[in-house]
Amino acid sequence: MPVYLDHNATTRLDSRVLEAMLPYLAGPYGNASSLHRYGRAARDAIERAREQVAALVNCQPREIVWTSGGTEANNLALKGVAEAFPGARLLYGATEHPAVLETAEALRARGWPVGVVAMGEDGLIDWPDFERQLAEAPLRLVSLMRANNETGVLQDIPRAAALVHAAGAWLHVDAVQAAGKIPVDFVALQADLMSLSSHKLYGPKGIGALVLRPEVELSPLHHGGWQERSLRGGTENVAAIVGFGAAAELAAAELETRTAHLRGLRERLESGLHRLPGVHLFGEGVERLPNTVQFALAGYEGEALLMQLDRHGFAVSSGSACASGRGEPSHVLLGMGIERELAKGAVRVSLGKDNTADEVDRFLAVLSGFASAATPRVSVR
Amino acid sequence: MNPQENVYAYREPIWARFRAPRHGGRLPAGGRLLEAQAGSPAAHSVLRLQLGLNGAIVAQVRFQAYGCPTAIAVGEWLAEQLEGQPLTHLAAIDAAAIRDALEIAEDKAHCALMGEDVLRALQQQMSEQA
Amino acid sequence: MIYLDYAATTPLDPRVRDAMLPWLDADSHFGNPASDHALGRKARVAVERARAQVAALLGAGADEIVWTSGATESNNLAIKGALEFRGLKGAHVVTSRVEHKAVLDTCRYLETQGVRVSYLTPQADGVVAVEQVLAALQPDTAMVSLMWVNNETGAINPVEALAPQLRERGILFHVDAVQAAGKLPIDLAQVPIDLLSLSAHKLYGPKGIGALFVRKRPRARLAPQIHGGGHEQGMRSGTLATHQIVGLGEACVLAAAGLGDEARRLRGLRERLWQALQVLPKIYLNGPVEARAPGILNVSFAGAEGESLRAMLPELMVSSGSACSSATREPSYVLRALGRDDELAGSSLRLSLGRYSTEAQIDRAAAQIVEAVRFLRELSPLWSEA
Structure with a gap:
């Protein structure tokens, strides 16, 4: 699984x-x-x-x-x-x-x-x-x-x-x-x-x-x-x-617990991402869902990174599932005025109530391997 | 399953009378009778009421009805109300009284109106016979 | 309880439920079929397998099947989608007065948008004849929409004979x-129907x-009715409900396997029921004697009003008129269209048989109906045997 x-x-x-x-x-x-x-x-x-x-x-x-x-x-x-x-x-x-x-x-x-x-x-x-x-x-x-x-x-x-x-x-x-x-x-x-x-x-x-x-x-x-x-x-x-x-x-009964759990995992994920070279987080600094992190990793197109992660047993998305597979950068990021090249690198992690801190750590560990392998090739401002 | 079970959730006053009417049918010919009918087959409701008179007293009542359970229950309830009463009692019952007694909902209000129509038709006959 | 309302809805076959459950429960089965990872691919494979299963029941290609939320949406997508793609103004449509509400209401809506619609009245037996349709065609007729089997009477329309005639004239069917x-056997490889709706x-x-079903060759073109994401070849967007789709696929496999035998069995049960009801005088079959779907028997019982009749049959689940209009309890518009008077239209029961109907159930149902009709007739001022 x-x-x-x-x-x-x-x-x-x-x-x-x-x-x-x-x-x-x-x-x-x-x-x-x-x-x-x-x-x-x-x-x-x-x-x-x-x-x-x-x-x-x-x-x-x-x-x-x-x-x-x-x-x-x-x-x-x-x-x-x-x-x-x-x-x-x-x-x-x-x-x-x-x-x-x-x-x-x-x-x-x-x-x-x-x-x-x-x-x-x-x-x-x-x-x-x-x-x-x-x-x-x-x-x-x-x-x-x-x-x-x-x-x-x-x-x-x-x-x-x-x-x-x-x-x-x-x-x-x-x-x-x-x-x-x-x-x-x-x-x-x-x-x-x-x-x-x-x-x-x-x-x-x-x-x-x-x-x-x-x-x-x-x-x-x-x-x-x-x-x-x-x-x-x-x-x-x-x-x-x-x-x-x-x-x-x-959802109503467990909302507070779920939100707190998700927020904790997201903070863990984001602080981990910040420690990696070549990571750009989208929508940072504004109020966001407690479970969602969208980022780009230098040297990787979103689709390629998604496939690598998939091979390592992690299911993430390169954006809206509805629009996937078209090779087009996300209209959301383009709509925010993000450059095409950067937008093409976007990967979305969306956490759920049953995710654990251990899973987040394992994800970061795998990503860290990709990051060090890719950094020399392309830089992300 | 109980063959009498009210699976469509009719109100109890309607259901009891629909499933076990005691005054269904016709009175034998002879004797003083009043008879009237209201409703129409096209509207899926017809109610016929027969009163057997003993002087100014309603001695016996029989009804026939074609229609939904509410229409049938209206016939039975009117028979219950009129039997043994003086003829003047006809004037005391109207559609509102029928609706109250049988807990008839808005969408079946026409059944109560049909009951009132039969009573008024019977009164009309009385005045014509007098 | 004796269920005799299979034309309204059927119970979920336990084998279908078993096929669905993993897609509701198992660890690796919940992915979005549109997702580009292992879980998404797994769901997508299941969706495509089901598509092939549905196609096989119809003699169609898998790429000719578009998922919808049900027949109401299928009918809307087919009719509005095809006409919008063509251009609404000046188009003419032929349909019948006894179609399902989803078709009739869609046609009425299209009339407000400039489409002209001819509503055919079926023959007295409920069948719409090929000649009736051909006579109604006009030079600008864009589409004919006709049901294969009527849901209330079971009447089978001659769609197989009609289809080549319409294809010859370039009219969408x-x-x-x-x-x-x-x-009934359906083979769209042989019958040139362009669009065909079904419901699980x-x-x-x-x-x-x-x-x-949306034919590829020649291609039937549709304007989408639900936008967003371009699922289903752009014709119908929205996350696919894998468990539901798997269920429809399995249901089609099971139906295809037993098609001929089950039809024979149901026809036998239906005739047994009809014979048992013959002890009652003045009962009338609504619908054709021969060209009728195997499981449907629609009968008018003179002198016994439909709602009361149903209320007296608590052990039976039957329909008086279509389930879609029972909330308003209007007398069946279908039977009125066949020329039944208001009383007989309002004195009808639709008895529809299916996979779990047995002889014992049929005999018991018939006995209860006979008793109830006799009771109501005795009370009725309208009833006479003469």
């Missing part, structure tokens, strides 16, 4: 979550649409999960719409609002996940006016640029992420929300990476829509949610069926929903 | 095969996963 350091890509299902799911992978069929006793039991389980997820992010259970994952939630938020307001202007951050970025660009291609919020080299919103764009023309929706999947950089969402609301628009927050790692409070963030994903917080793959305030008008992404207030038709994935609920409940 | 896949939970696989 390799040492898994890629928790921003996906996490291992918690065995307690699997326990909660198993009855719904074996039980009496449970079509939640059926009015029969068994169908109602499935419906009750779905509503209980809704309460569990709502409790994790401090929203109302009725504000949750189940989706097949974070990508669909982001698509539903952007396309749903865009379809409900044909021609309305949208803004998104330059370092957003492809699920936001590519959706917004698809809308632009279909005629919606779309603007991009610039980011500073630290990965944070360029506030003067943001305010200028907000004032430019009437606006319907702004999409910003709470925590970046590659750098882990956290945005000041309440500050953005106040500006967005003053401009008369709604704010969509991609909280896929934040939920389960730091406190996520839908009310305190003052978001109007928010995306969540189960498999990033030790729940099953194939399930996510869009949280939305009652006044947000949205067209469905998938037509057909009255499920999820007709916003998302289709037979409910009961086992996965139950799993997401269980995972959310555990 | 989408088939909702949710009720056909794993139940109708063939003893897990809920929350489906697939869309």
Whole structure:
């Protein structure tokens, strides 16, 4: 079993979550649409999960719409609002996940006016640029992420929300990476829509949610069926929903412990990295997720370093798993104004609740071997 | 499984009357009868009520119903309420009373209205016969 | 409990569950299939193996299978994706009035976007004839979307005969095969269907996963409906749920293995049920006698309202109308489209049989239905034997 350091890509299902799911992978069929006793039991389980997820992010259970994952939630938020307001202007951050970025660009291609919020080299919103764009023309929706999947950089969402609301628009927050790692409070963030994903917080793959305030008008992404207030038709994935609920409940109960553990491991990792020659850390000095470290090692392209580490039994990422394998430098780093050459070297380590200090030390030891082998060839400023 | 089990979770006052109606059927011909019907097959609900009169007293009641469990329960409940009462009692029952007694939810309110319609039709006949 | 609602959803086959569990539990099985490390590759291999398994059931190529979250998404992606790629304005679509809601609602949405849609009314037996479709074609018809098997009546549409006719005319053909896949033989190497939807939970696989067949030669082109990351050849983004996909693959393997025998067995059980119900006068078969999926029997019982009938059958899990509309308890729009009057449409039960149905269950179910219908008819002011 390799040492898994890629928790921003996906996490291992918690065995307690699997326990909660198993009855719904074996039980009496449970079509939640059926009015029969068994169908109602499935419906009750779905509503209980809704309460569990709502409790994790401090929203109302009725504000949750189940989706097949974070990508669909982001698509539903952007396309749903865009379809409900044909021609309305949208803004998104330059370092957003492809699920936001590519959706917004698809809308632009279909005629919606779309603007991009610039980011500073630290990965944070360029506030003067943001305010200028907000004032430019009437606006319907702004999409910003709470925590970046590659750098882990956290945005000041309440500050953005106040500006967005003053401009008369709604704010969509991609909280896929934040939920389960730091406190996520839908009310305190003052978001109007928010995306969540189960498999990033030790729940099953194939399930996510869009949280939305009652006044947000949205067209469905998938037509057909009255499920999820007709916003998302289709037979409910009961086992996965139950799993997401269980995972959310555990995340809420263990959040402080997990955060403290992750922060400790990250500090250990970062101080180790600082001792290595030729290491450049991205997003350093700003508030970041407690589990994420993105760095470049002089002399190595990210893909090559990833492969070396893989061979030595360490699973890391060269950026977003979604965009991997394309040989292109990370759009997140380019969006922060990082030079192409440096960006191409990026490797992301994302720690998880079950990682240990020993694993971090072993990782540093292997990396140290690479670092001393590579330093003479290329230097990194 | 109990063949009488209420697996679709109908309210108890509805379920008991639906599963064991005591006043279903028709009265034998002869004697003084009042009879009325409300609802329509197209709306999936029809209720027919027959009153057997003894002077101004409702001596016997029978109902027939086509429709959902709530519609059937309304027929049975009206029969229970009217049997042994003076005819004037018809005026005392309306849709709200039916809904209260049977705990009928909003989406089945039309069943209670159908019950009221039958009572009013019976009153109409009374006044025509008088 | 006697489960007779296999057309709404099927229980997860224990063999499918066993295939899925390692991908939920084992140490080295949880990677993101899009990740470039050993765990990611391991998941990717499983995903691609399942893709080949699904393709094999359909006579398709593995690279023609796109994963979705279920049939609703498959139908949306096929219809909206193809028409958006082509350009919505001025396109004409032919479909039928008895399609699944996912197709009908998608078509209604497209009408708001400038697409013209013809909704065909099936013949009285529920089948849409080839000639009906051909007669509805217009010079600018871009697509025909028709279900292989109707979920309520079991009526089998002549999609195999229709497909070459549409190919000849250059019209895209989408088939909702949710009720056909794993139940009837499907060979897309022979039948020139362009797009075909299926769902795992109708063939003893897990809920929350489906697939869309997208033909490569000639290539059916789609605009993606879910963006972000370019998964699934750019047609459908989002992290792949390995355990669900493995489950769908295994379900297809099991379905393919027992296809002919199981169809014969179900047809036998279904006829046994229909015969046992014959002691009741005035019952009516909804759907065709011959061209019908083996497991589906839809019957109208004059004088016995559907909701009451179902309530009197606590041991049976049956559907009165499609499960998707049972929350609103509207009388079946499908039966109305077949010309059943409101009363008979509202007096129907859909009895759908499947892998775990037995003779003993069928006999017991029939006896209970007969008793319940008699009870309700006795109470009904509308009932007369004449």
